[in-house]
Amino acid sequence: MYKLHEEDITSVPSRPRLALTLGDPAGIGPEVILKALADPEISKSCDATVVGSRDLLLEIYTKLKLAKNSQPLADPEELSIFDVPLDKYTQDEILIGTGNAASGAASFAYMETAIAQTLANQFDGIVTGPIAKSAWKAAGYNYPGQTELLAEKSGAKRVGMLFVARSPHTNWTLCTLLACTHVPLSQVPLVLTPELMTEKLDLLVECLEKDFGLQKARIAIAGLNPHSGEQGQLGHEEQDWLIPWIEKERKNRPNLQLDGPVPPDTMWVKPGQAWYGNIEPSQAADAYLALYHDQGLIPVKLMAFDRAVNTSIGLPFVRTSPDHGTAFDIAGKGIADATSMKAAIQLAAELVSQRRKARL
Numbered sequence: 510m511y512k513l514h515e516e517d518i519t520s521v522p523s524r525p526r527l528a529l530t531l532g533d534p535a536g537i538g539p540e541v542i543l544k545a546l547a548d549p550e551i552s553k554s555c556d557a558t559v560v561g562s563r564d565l566l567l568e569i570y571t572k573l574k575l576a577k578n579s580q581p582l583a584d585p586e587e588l589s590i591f592d593v594p595l596d597k598y599t600q601d602e603i604l605i606g607t608g609n610a611a612s613g614a615a616s617f618a619y620m621e622t623a624i625a626q627t628l629a630n631q632f633d634g635i636v637t638g639p640i641a642k643s644a645w646k647a648a649g650y651n652y653p654g655q656t657e658l659l660a661e662k663s664g665a666k667r668v669g670m671l672f673v674a675r676s677p678h679t680n681w682t683l684c685t686l687l688a689c690t691h692v693p694l695s696q697v698p699l700v701l702t703p704e705l706m707t708e709k710l711d712l713l714v715e716c717l718e719k720d721f722g723l724q725k726a727r728i729a730i731a732g733l734n735p736h737s738g739e740q741g742q743l744g745h746e747e748q749d750w751l752i753p754w755i756e757k758e759r760k761n762r763p764n765l766q767l768d769g770p771v772p773p774d775t776m777w778v779k780p781g782q783a784w785y786g787n788i789e790p791s792q793a794a795d796a797y798l799a800l801y802h803d804q805g806l807i808p809v810k811l812m813a814f815d816r817a818v819n820t821s822i823g824l825p826f827v828r829t830s831p832d833h834g835t836a837f838d839i840a841g842k843g844i845a846d847a848t849s850m851k852a853a854i855q856l857a858a859e860l861v862s863q864r865r866k867a868r869l
């Protein structure tokens with residue numbers, strides 16, 4: 510269904526140059542990067558440069574090697590590393606398993622470095638290790654997430670948070686865009702507007718065309734309230750603006766199939782069936798537009814927590830990230846699963862190749 514294939518990576522002259530930020534060094538970011546780069550399939554898919562503190566990475570590597578049932582790890586001595594050294598005070602304050610001001614300052618510095626280097630054309634894209642927003646805040650950086658920092662530094666006016674996951678059962682691809690992201694639940698109905706929805710739909714359509722080769726996509730759009738408001742009985746947003754907005758967009762975009770507002774609980778039945786192979790993939794939509802963070806991410810993580818990729822769309826370069834967070838509870842134990850980080854690296858490499866080809 511989608512045009513992306515592994516051979517896309519090898520048919521371009523040079524391998525995609527990817528910056529891999531360590532994320533919060535107190536979390537599992539360094540571990541999943543070292544595990545991912547130990548896999549030859551992953552390391553050959555791109556020219557990877559780890560952006561982070563070399564000394565700290567060596568220290569974490571040494572500890573992880575001693576962990577029980579230690580899985581293969583790339584040796585930092587053999588990796589390309591863009592060193593972001595930390596002062597001794599900051600390095601001493603970093604405690605594996607606890608996000609704090611020091612770990613937040615470190616992960617922020619890695620991101621700033623990777624973004625600056627990518628804007629200076631040293632990299633084609635960034636794969637980010639997970640950070641803790643609270644650690645950024647403790648370090649004095651008040652951003653809701655990495656996406657917002659990326660948008661600000663790159664000057665992108667519009668940005669979208671898209672989760673992409675390929676089913677290991679059927680190879681079907683689940684694409685879920687969040688209309689609003691790090692917004693408290695009480696603010697969601699206030700933040701959602703027809704203008705915001707149009708912006709997100711534009712981004713999604715551009716991405717499906719440019720990155721996934723889909724010109725006539727079918728997109729399912731969730732309702733906000735139970736049963737999409739049950740004709741106003743269980744909430745009014747659908748009648749007030751969501752249904753009129755979808756009808757207007759249907760008229761404006763005749764090449765798209767826009768379903769919705771789909772009752773939010775049943776919206777995920779078909780993708781679940783397509784994911785597990787219980788229906789033909791063609792019966793599911795090409796992409797799902799969820800109205801808020803948990804409406805989209807609970808089903809994505811139920812189906813694909815081990816392999817979904819958080820993809821920023823609308824930036825001037827490729828950015829992907831695993832879907833999981835810092836997992837402080839297991840950091841340093843050597844048990845973190847690197848599948849989502851591997852998928853994030855592979856997808857970034859594919860997207861870079863796809864965009865290069867589109868420019869030819």
Ligand SMILES: NC(=O)C1=CN([C@@H]2O[C@H](COP(=O)(O)OP(=O)(O)OC[C@H]3O[C@@H](n4cnc5c(N)ncnc54)[C@H](O)[C@@H]3O)[C@@H](O)[C@H]2O)C=CC1
Nearest residue numbers: 638639640641642643830832833834835836838839845846
């Ligand atoms: N892209 C990013 O930077 C993201 C950052 N976060 C941040 O991470 C921090 C922790 O968030 P949580 O909600 O606890 O989510 P989390 O994803 O860090 O952890 C949730 C649960 O899943 C487990 N887990 C997560 N990744 C795993 C892996 N690769 N292998 C094995 N088990 C894994 C953890 O041990 C934990 O039990 C928060 O500060 C949050 O803001 C959360 C999601 C994405």
Ligand SMILES: NCC(=O)COP(=O)(O)O
Nearest residue numbers: 653654655656657819830
């Ligand atoms: N739940 C997604 C998430 O927290 C990722 O945020 P970001 O750091 O990629 O902006």
